[in-house]
Amino acid sequence: MFGTRFGNLHRSSPVRCVCSARSTRIASFDSSSDRQRDGHQVDIQVRREWQEGAFAFPVPFPAGSRNPIVSTDEADGRVAASRTSEPFGRHDRVPRRIRTMSAVDPDHLRTIRAVAAGVDDIARQLHLPAPQTVAELDRLIETACAGSDDEGLGSLAVAVGFRLGEMLCRGAGARWVGLREPVPPRIELAGRIASPIELVQRRLETGDPPTLAEAVAALMTASDETFVDRAMAIERNRIAWDRLSNDPRFAAETIPELTREQAVAGLDPWLRDERLDGKRLLLLGGAGGTHAALYAMAGAIVTVVDLSPSQLERDRSQADRLGISLRSFVASADALTMIESESIDIVVQPVLTSYLPDVTTAYREVHRVLRTGGSYVSQHKMPEALRAVWNPQRERYELDRRTVLPSIGDEGKGTISPLREPETIEFAHSLGTLLGELCRVGFVIEGFHEPLRSDVWAPCGSIAHLADTLPPYCRIKARRLGCAAQTPTAMAHRRIT
Missing domain, CATH: 3.40.50.150 (Vaccinia Virus protein VP39)
Structure with a gap:
């Protein structure tokens, strides 16, 4: 049902994420035709196939980049992340025309799962097995960081973050929340809120602890303490x-x-x-x-x-x-x-x-x-x-x-x-x-x-x-x-x- 492919993660070929209710792909594109004058851009295009029209989620950019504010083109339902003059996290105003992911619409959850499934293609390109555990996601990140520069890592954070969130949803009973907010989607587990995408992004940017496995272990310990039948x-x-x-x-x-x-x-x-x-x-x-x-x-x-x-x-x-x-x-x-x-x-x-x-x-x-x-x-x-x-x-x-x-x-x-x-x-x-x-x-x-x-x-x-x-x-x-x-x-x- 979903087609997903990943281009390489090097500066010469930035990554575009194209999503719809029926298909999602992450593909390489030529920098000469698709690069903005002010730097690397990640576009999200979504077909208008749900009752409220186009949707989008904010895509985290590498450190030092600007905040992608998502706007809607009323003519064809395309949604593109464009730069603003404010650093990410400091610009709280969202245009009125923004239409964001619905927390209950299954099409959006399918899109998340499709992007998450694309991590298998990244693993194959890096000559790694498809990650089935959080530790294997850690290994994928370390390998990707060794062979890529910063500009190609923004979309990798989205894909791996969604994969990590899906692992917690399926294996620990977490659920996706915050899909209408001007921040990357979160998961909720036993009343605790966590951002898988931003966790992966920090790991990609700095390589500092905690690893994904350590962070998940701490979250699971906290959820065990708060679980009550x-x-x-x-x-x-x-x-x-x-x-x-x-x-x-x-x-x-x-x-x-x-x-x-x-x-x-x-x-x-x-x-x-x-x-x-x-x-x-x-x-x-x-x-x-x-x-x-x-x-x-x-x-x-x-x-x-x-x-x-x-x-x-x-x-x-x-x-x-x-x-x-x-x-x-x-x-x-x-x-x-x-x-x-x-x-x-x-x-x-x-x-x-x-x-x-x-x-x-x-x-x-x-x-x-x-x-x-x-x-x-x-x-x-x-x-x-x-x-x-x-x-x-x-x-x-x-x-x-x-x-x-x-x-x-x-x-x-x-x-x-x-x-x-x-x-x-x-x-x-x-x-x-x-x-x-x-x-x-x-x-x-x-x-x-x-x-x-x-x-x-x-x-x-x-x-x-x-x-x-x-x-x-x-x-x-x-x-x-x-x-x-x-x-x-x-x-x-x-x-x-």
């Missing part, structure tokens, strides 16, 4: 929240009986606007005796789903005492199989997503159970605040680099963020994930709010003290669109075609 994390958090069922911060002994008007007055303004009377409301992860009873007294038909049986028992006790009706289920928010599709008008979710390894699955379940036009009000721990730890010696907050935060007993409270519950496992999902995945599964965001928690006089290391530096929480109000395929991105694609 979903079932194990869910069970650990269930046990932790059962133990917290007697903590007054998360559970109420009793709440007073209220009239409907009093209950409505006690609602969050976003929920007041939804007029709960007669609405089918799903409360996710909010058991403990307070929220469910309040919503029911405000007129909602309430269903509660929580991981903790002990917390749910408090809701049932409150309901029996107050004479109100509600349904309750022990389940994780990313597995709502007991709730029928499009059977809910409003989903309310207190802080929950940080206890789930994958927010996308939970968002999809919420989207499934909500009717079209239904609202989703959620609160989340902000990722930076969740990883911030007070250092009393330096008198400042420092960030834990990990995105998977392990369970720590009560004795370790001072070594974790004040937002954390010591015995839980938590996941510091980025704000881009919390917002972006919400839109991607079929919601439109109507409101975003950072609740006020700051107090400059609060004790150092407390939530209120942390809030003076970083907002600890965010609240999001979103509304379900017609179906997952009706996302704004998908609708924009249809308008283009």
Whole structure:
């Protein structure tokens, strides 16, 4: 399906990379006809064979060269990397006409794989076996550097970088990300982001450590430390929240009986606007005796789903005492199989997503159970605040680099963020994930709010003290669109075609 060939890597014959959804080739070309006056150029040409038109990715140039800014020729869909007056990495402006690779379009991933496969041809030209391991990629780089000068190495970095990324995708479960950014594509592995192309480029330019094998070994070690099995994390958090069922911060002994008007007055303004009377409301992860009873007294038909049986028992006790009706289920928010599709008008979710390894699955379940036009009000721990730890010696907050935060007993409270519950496992999902995945599964965001928690006089290391530096929480109000395929991105694609 793909045709790929590589010319030699010497100055007399620079390298051109020609890509399309159906074919990719890297071929030598004559320098007399294709060299720009200001130096070596790498062109990327892409046929308009996908619904948004031409795409491109930035190609890293050798040290000292200029930044390739990619522009689109509207006439024929050709995309060419041209020079700018700013060094690479210092020019942040991207022309409006740029159209970049889509993170979900399979044609672009096929293009990456086609370029990566071309490394076999390079190896044959260098009289080496086709590289199957990272160590063999290291050997290929060393051999190529010995026989080439700098100007031919830019496209080699792209090809070998893509091959390295593909090895990690297939062998370690990594995935390509950042395909819409004005930087070379990255891979994500267990929450860590790495740039294979720039790693190869640095190796080609300087030859300094780490080798590709050393860099990959360090990344794999870090990913092993952050890997957590979903079932194990869910069970650990269930046990932790059962133990917290007697903590007054998360559970109420009793709440007073209220009239409907009093209950409505006690609602969050976003929920007041939804007029709960007669609405089918799903409360996710909010058991403990307070929220469910309040919503029911405000007129909602309430269903509660929580991981903790002990917390749910408090809701049932409150309901029996107050004479109100509600349904309750022990389940994780990313597995709502007991709730029928499009059977809910409003989903309310207190802080929950940080206890789930994958927010996308939970968002999809919420989207499934909500009717079209239904609202989703959620609160989340902000990722930076969740990883911030007070250092009393330096008198400042420092960030834990990990995105998977392990369970720590009560004795370790001072070594974790004040937002954390010591015995839980938590996941510091980025704000881009919390917002972006919400839109991607079929919601439109109507409101975003950072609740006020700051107090400059609060004790150092407390939530209120942390809030003076970083907002600890965010609240999001979103509304379900017609179906997952009706996302704004998908609708924009249809308008283009």
